[in-house]
Structures are given as C-alpha cells and as structure tokens.
Amino acid sequence: MTAQGDPTPGTVRPGGRTARTRLAVRDAVLTGLAEHGYPGLTVEYVAERSGVHKTTVYRRWGSVEGLVADALDLAGEDTWTPPDTGSLEGDLRALAREVTETFGSASAAAAPTAFVAAAFQSDRAAEALRAFYTERFARCESVVRRAVERDEAPPGTDAGAVVRAVSAPLFFRALVTREPIDVPLADQTAAAVAVAVRAGAYLPARR
Amino acid sequence: MTAQGDPTPGTVRPGGRTARTRLAVRDAVLTGLAEHGYPGLTVEYVAERSGVHKTTVYRRWGSVEGLVADALDLAGEDTWTPPDTGSLEGDLRALAREVTETFGSASAAAAPTAFVAAAFQSDRAAEALRAFYTERFARCESVVRRAVERDEAPPGTDAGAVVRAVSAPLFFRALVTREPIDVPLADQTAAAVAVAVRAGAYLPARR
DNA sequence: CTCCAAATACAACTACAGTTGCATTACCCT
DNA sequence: AGGGTAATGCAACTGTAGTTGTATTTGGAG
Numbered sequence: 037m038t039a040q041g042d043p044t045p046g047t048v049r050p051g052g053r054t055a056r057t058r059l060a061v062r063d064a065v066l067t068g069l070a071e072h073g074y075p076g077l078t079v080e081y082v083a084e085r086s087g088v089h090k091t092t093v094y095r096r097w098g099s100v101e102g103l104v105a106d107a108l109d110l111a112g113e114d115t116w117t118p119p120d121t122g123s124l125e126g127d128l129r130a131l132a133r134e135v136t137e138t139f140g141s142a143s144a145a146a147a148p149t150a151f152v153a154a155a156f157q158s159d160r161a162a163e164a165l166r167a168f169y170t171e172r173f174a175r176c177e178s179v180v181r182r183a184v185e186r187d188e189a190p191p192g193t194d195a196g197a198v199v200r201a202v203s204a205p206l207f208f209r210a211l212v213t214r215e216p217i218d219v220p221l222a223d224q225t226a227a228a229v230a231v232a233v234r235a236g237a238y239l240p241a242r243r
Numbered sequence: 244m245t246a247q248g249d250p251t252p253g254t255v256r257p258g259g260r261t262a263r264t265r266l267a268v269r270d271a272v273l274t275g276l277a278e279h280g281y282p283g284l285t286v287e288y289v290a291e292r293s294g295v296h297k298t299t300v301y302r303r304w305g306s307v308e309g310l311v312a313d314a315l316d317l318a319g320e321d322t323w324t325p326p327d328t329g330s331l332e333g334d335l336r337a338l339a340r341e342v343t344e345t346f347g348s349a350s351a352a353a354a355p356t357a358f359v360a361a362a363f364q365s366d367r368a369a370e371a372l373r374a375f376y377t378e379r380f381a382r383c384e385s386v387v388r389r390a391v392e393r394d395e396a397p398p399g400t401d402a403g404a405v406v407r408a409v410s411a412p413l414f415f416r417a418l419v420t421r422e423p424i425d426v427p428l429a430d431q432t433a434a435a436v437a438v439a440v441r442a443g444a445y446l447p448a449r450r
Numbered sequence: 451c452t453c454c455a456a457a458t459a460c461a462a463c464t465a466c467a468g469t470t471g472c473a474t475t476a477c478c479c480t
Numbered sequence: 481a482g483g484g485t486a487a488t489g490c491a492a493c494t495g496t497a498g499t500t501g502t503a504t505t506t507g508g509a510g
Contacts, residue, residue: 052507054457075364080497089459094498096457152419153363156356157282162421169420197412197431204415205408212359212414213376213407214369224404228436228444235442237435259477261487287467296489301468303487452510459504466497474489480482 060086061093062110065103070143074150079103101158108151108164118176124183125230128202131176132222135203139210139217152211173199180233189233194240201229201238265313267293268300272314277350281357286310308365315358315371325383331390332437335409338383339429342410346417346424359418380406387440396440401447408436408445 064086068077077100083090097103119130139145151168154161173196180195205225209215232238271293275284284307290297304310326337346352358375361368380403387402396405412432416422439445 052457053505054507057458078497090497091460091499092458099498149363153360155419155421156360156363165419166421194431197428197435200415200420201408201412201432201435204411205404207415207419208407208411211419212362212372214362214373221404224401224445225408228404228408228439231439231442231444232435235438237438238431259487260475261477264488285467297467298469298490299488306468454509455507457504457506460502462500464497464499467495469494470492472490474487476485476487478483478485 057086057088057092058096058106061088061097061103062107065107066147069104069107069146069150073146074104074153077104077150099158101154101161104150104154105158105161105164107147108154108161108168111147111151112168112171116172116175118179120179120182124179124186124188124233125226127179127183128198128226128230129223131179131199132202132206132226133219135206135210136217136219136222139206145210149211183233190236190239192239193233193236194238197238197240198229198233201232202226264293264295264299265303268295268304268310269314269317271295272310273354276311276314276353276357280353281311281360284311284357306365308361308368311357311361312365312368312371314354315361315368315375318354318358319375319378323379323382325386327386327389331386331393331395331440332433334386334390335405335433335437336430338386338406339409339413339433340426342413342417343424343426343429346413352417356418390440397443397446399446400440400443401445404445404447405436405440408439409433 061082064082065077067085068081072081079093079097079100080090082088082103083093086093093103097106119127119134121127121130137144138148151161151165155165156162176199177195180189180193180198183189184191184193202225206217206222209217209221268289271289272284274292275288279288286300286304286307287297289295289307289310290300293300300310304313326334326341328334328337344351345355358368358372362372363369383406384402387396387400387405390396391398391400409432413424413429416424416428
C-alpha cells in the first residue's frame, strides 16, 4: 500500500521538506483533476501549481499515472465506515446512494474517475486501485455480517459478492456506459440485491 | 453511429482506396491492441503496420482514441444475438458466461478493455462506447421479454436494469478492481439476478 | 553549531508525437 | 477514355513531454 514515491525504507528523512513537497503535489493533482479532468492533467501543470520543480516530480512520481496512483494511496487512508441503518436493505441502499452521490456531480466524480482511467494506463495505478477497492469492500462486509446476526441473511453469505453486486451496476453506468444514475436507481439496485441475499443466492456453496 | 473518420456525408467516393485504407488501419489497430495493449498502441505503429502513411492516419482519425473509437463502431456492426436457452436463468447464465469468456483470455480482452480505456481519454470514444452498449443491451432485452411471456418474470420488468445487473459485477471486477472472474462467479451472478427478477425487484414502479 | 547526505532546483538537451504545405496518386463521373 | 477532385504520400518542421548532469538547498545527527 506504500507509495512507490516514498523515500526508500529506512530513510533518515521522513518529514520536513519532503513531506511538504509531497502534500503540495498531491494537492495540485486533485486540483488539476477537478479543473481539467484526467486527460488534461499534465506533469508540467502539477509542477507549476505546486511550486515543485518538474524534475522533482518526474523523479519521485515518474509520470501522471504515478501521481494519480499516489493520490489514490492517500485516498485509501481515511476513516470511512459503512452505514449502519439497522437493516440489510437500509445499509445496502445507503451504500448505493453514496455511489450515486460520488458520481452525481462532476467535481466529486473527477478523482475517482481519474483513478480508474489511470489504472488503464499503468500497472502501478492498477495495483493501487485494486488495493483500494479490496480494502474498501472488506470494510463493507460488516454490513452483511450484521445482517447475518439479525437473521436477515443466511449464514455463509458471500459478503464480498453482495457488496460488489450493489456497487457494480452503478459504477458500470457511471464509468463505462456513461448513463445517468440517480437515487431511485440506487434504491432499485439495493432492493434487488437484498431480495437475492434473503433467498440465499449469495451462498458460496453455489460456486 | 457513423464514424468521424468517414468521408463527409454525400461524398462521391465511398469505396475504393479509401475503404481499403480504412480496413487496413482497423486491422492494424486490433493487432496492435492484442500485441501491445492500449497504453502501448501508437499512431506510428498503426501507420507502419497498415502501410498507410501516418499523415493520413492523423488526418482521418486524429489520434489513438479516434482509431479505437472507429474500431468500436465496427465492432457494433455484427450479428450477435442473445442466447435463447428456454429459461430466464439459463439465458442470464449464458450472458454472464459470455462476459467471463471475453475477459478470461488476455487476447480476447484486449479490444474491449481498450475501448473502455479510450473512452476515458476522449469524448468521441466515450460516445462510441455509450452507443455500443446501448445497442447491445437493447438486443439483450429480448431475454427478459421472453421470460415475461413464459411467466418467469412479472410484466413490466425493467429489462435494461436486469441485463445490466447481470453484466455489471463481472465488468466491474474485470475492468476496475482487476479481480479474477470465472464461470462459477458468472453463475452466481445470474442466479442472484434471476431470483430478484422473479421477486419483482426490477419493476420500474420502484423507481 | 557544523557537517553530511538526501532531496530539490536549475538549465540544457533529446526524442518523438503531432503538424503543415505541397506533390502525387487513384477513383468516380460524364 | 480522360479530366477533375478527393484522398494519400512525402518530407521538413514544431512543440513539448521527458531526461540528464550538476549545483544548491535543506534538515537531521553528532
């Protein structure tokens, strides 16, 4: 999960100017994504905006994809926890609505969209994205765990499959087919998955 | 759906050398994608491989994204029809397995993956991708229509939502999180959606 | 406080993607 | 068949992304 741009392990200088530079660059990356989108983000822009010389940016991050991958590593280090509404369908609906909100406004969608775009360009960004979602979905599995405890879902339900089934149709429309997504669609998706869970369609024995 | 690379409407020269050039270039694009992947595909490679001068490629297609968008337009002009196995779950399972097959081998996945990647880079490719999937999913809706006729699905079922719900989790894992997808996963996804359909979770009244 | 190593700044350079003006070729129409 | 026009080929050019070698600055350790 550690960014490749980090000083090599065991370095003597973890803080100070290096840390300031990194933060300034990360800030410039997010600003640039919001303003020009991923295709318009250039190393030169980040260098100018952050006040860090472009040589330094190239040496530590290597490319635009490296910059985005580093920003993605940072995004994974938050304290987000899945919703807890007291019912399976309520939790799934809240999860789906969060996706809808993220991709509802262009400014909020800029960074997540860029993360996916960068993953198509470089293996490092792809790995960072994979790690991000692995960790994020692992957090979400508590939703299913609680549902099992409430007898809303059969024991052994494949929690990972459930949380992916709720998110995927919305991600797919937002990122691949560019169809509009809204709250009713999120609710429909959550309801459908909740029905399937209760029916035992996500028991891993079926795989 | 007409490619931007086409001669302007009403042109006097729809066939002949122009058509040969276009086919040679399209072929080179697909070969290049399979060999080097999207990030490694360059206009210069396509020019050399196709025997068409790079100036011509730049003039007619404009960029790598234009080349990919044109190839995508071509891909949409096929005679593919959705499976007809005689049951809803069978049809959904067959659809899901097709997705699995597409992204199962690196060579088969190269073009579809590139289409999505290009859509993040240029609006023209994004529009071509949107058109492709809109048309493709419209064809798939016959699966749901037949299920309604067989009383396997309630009348008024949102066919578009159903076919997207079957495909999306597989696309999402293949393209975004880069998780492995296999036949059991396809079957699980299809079974879950079939259960939800039968329970009436995809009635558009819920939106 | 001073010294040392790491990180950054600077400037010049390289390479290649993409452009432009013009010559040439090939196709369609009469 | 042959003339006109669209499309392609060609070669030289431009701009900029990315590189390299070196000087300078910074921050921590003793």
